Amino acid sequence: AQTVTQSQPEMSVQEAETVTLSCTYDTSENNYYLFWYKQPPSRQMILVIRQEAYKQQNATENRFSVNFQKAAKSFSLKISDSQLGDTAMYFCAFMKAMYSGGGADGLTFGKGTHLIIQP
Amino acid sequence: GAVVSQHPSRVICKSGTSVKIECRSLDFQATTMFWYRQFPKQSLMLMATSNEGSKATYEQGVEKDKFLINHASLTLSTLTVTSAHPEDSSFYICSASLGGYSNQPQHFGDGTRLSIL
Numbered sequence: 001a002q003t004v005t006q007s008q009p010e011m012s013v014q015e016a017e018t019v020t021l022s023c024t025y026d027t028s029e030n031n032y033y034l035f036w037y038k039q040p041p042s043r044q045m046i047l048v049i050r051q052e053a054y055k056q057q058n059a060t061e062n063r064f065s066v067n068f069q070k071a072a073k074s075f076s077l078k079i080s081d082s083q084l085g086d087t088a089m090y091f092c093a094f095m096k097a098m099y100s101g102g103g104a105d106g107l108t109f110g111k112g113t114h115l116i117i118q119p
Numbered sequence: 120g121a122v123v124s125q126h127p128s129r130v131i132c133k134s135g136t137s138v139k140i141e142c143r144s145l146d147f148q149a150t151t152m153f154w155y156r157q158f159p160k161q162s163l164m165l166m167a168t169s170n171e172g173s174k175a176t177y178e179q180g181v182e183k184d185k186f187l188i189n190h191a192s193l194t195l196s197t198l199t200v201t202s203a204h205p206e207d208s209s210f211y212i213c214s215a216s217l218g219g220y221s222n223q224p225q226h227f228g229d230g231t232r233l234s235i236l
Binding site: 035042043044045047050091095104105106107108109110111112 | 151153157161162163164165168178210212216223224225226227229230232
């Protein structure tokens with residue numbers, strides 16, 4: 001079984017600042033995917049960024065980037081030039097990779113970090 | 120593309136009632152769908168994996184007779200909470216991946232807020 005740990009229950013930064021959310025995980029799997037999801041007050045789950053464990057290059061999506069350290073089992077999210085709309089719960093999630101045709105696996109989520117962007 | 124629709128968005132009912140929640144993939148086929156539960160201010164917990172045409176796989180601690188899952192087609196999975204009680208009140212959310220492959224991202228429905236009086 002795998003576990004995902006987010007050690008920051010809440011963070012608050014000023015608009016336009018850069019903020020980093022931490023996530024560590026534990027697994028015996030070698031092939032897996034890691035995700036960051038955003039959940040605003042509407043409670044819709046929005047995929048922010050995805051990282052394949054076999055890729056050494058860190059994933060980036062516009063203002064969002066990750067620092068993936070496989071050996072350390074660490075997967076932090078950096079948000080640059082933070083905006084008021086970034087205020088939300090952020091969940092780090094793990095998914096075991098299945099071989100082609102083997103179907104998909106469910107996500108294991110961390111407890112989340114409540115990010116507040118102050119004007 | 121890749122839209123998942125969940126219905127109803129909110130249900131309020133009396134204790135002892137059975138409640139059915141639908142999860143539909145609108146523009147893609149989803150061999151596998153997932154059901155999660157989220158208590159207030161907590162994380163999402165996987166309840167079960169729903170596979171088209173076969174029995175669902177439940178996570179440890181989830182009562183399969185309490186939470187009935189049916190995945191009758193490639194675009195529809197249903198979760199029925201049988202004889203619901205106040206402790207079943209929660210936010211239920213489904214997800215699906217294109218073709219059911221793990222190299223495809225999971226897309227979530229908007230969730231169902233279930234309140235049992």
